[in-house]
Amino acid sequence: MSDRKTTPAEKKVFNNLLEQYIYQGLPTDSIVAKTDFTIHNLRDIHHELPYTSIVYRTNFFSFVFVKDAFGRYTTDEQVFSTCPGTIYFTNPGHFKSFEWREIKDVYLVTLSESFLKENVHPKIFEEFPFLLAETVPPRVLKPEVFAEFEQLYLHIEKEYNAASPYRTRMIGNLFVVLLLKIKEYFWEDYNPIYEGNRSSQIVKTFKRTLEQHYRDLANGKAEKVFRVQDYADAQHLHPNYLSNVIKSKTGKPVGTWITEKTTAEAKSLLQNSAASIKEIASQLGFTEATHFSNYFKKQTGISPVLFRRQHGKATS
Incomplete structure (x- = not known):
């Protein structure tokens, strides 16, 4: 188990995933130096479980695809459980933490806002307004629906690890498809402006x-x-x-x-x-x-x- 414990008073800010992993003492072999975009399976990161993170803030977006794992995460003061079939994302600025009790297959994708605007869509927040939502609860999908997302993020991982001169463009285009799938299944009628009180x-x-x-x-x-x-x-x-x-x-x-x-x-x-x-x-x-x-x-x-x-x- 990690010797770092979640403490409300300790709220680090990380500009990219590499900074976060170095600070938390996690493996960084799968994180390339250019960190505007990353994708990897968390089972390759968290060798010792259970793991509880510190409370921190990030200046990048995170998308988590939980095929087979159990844990929970917090966004500001809200706590959510994660189980097989869960998909969720967090955006910059929030205080958050996470806990993993068991990990067999969980993919994490991180992107900076500049990567989203330059390679995914120049008007990213007009096309996908849910990205700016304060807190979007996770969704738990049926296996056949989750499989559609799995096919996409595994394709993204393949291009991410390839040496093609068109690597970044292909990742950007594939991520457009991924966001459209998210919009189609979860947030077609979602308006972040009307999040209750x-x-x-x-x-x-x-x-x-x-x-x-x-x-x-x-x-x-x-x-x-x-x-x-x-x-x-x-x-x-x-x-x-x-x-x-x-x-x-x-x-x-x-x-x-x-x-x-x-x-x-x-x-x-x-x-x-x-x-x-x-x-x-x-x-x-x-x-x-x-x-x-x-x-x-x-x-x-x-x-x-x-x-x-x-x-x-x-x-x-």
């Missing part, structure tokens, strides 16, 4: 973070305006997923919320504060007053100086 909580948290961030800017506790990525990171979500949830629930994308909030705060400060335009620009995270002036004029049609003059403040 969780999406409403995402909106509430986003709005609270937005308000708090602008208070921090005003109080000098923050130096620059958050981007979409920053708001996504605050909830451990993919930025595309956060944007989709916010737009679906509120009718406005995250970028519009940020722009409107910045503009509203600027108007309030210009109208109610005696601070100079340079000071206001700094408060709102702009490094130069000219950048702030251009931004404000683009959003309102008039310059900060003119807006302030129209609203009775002469300070410039």
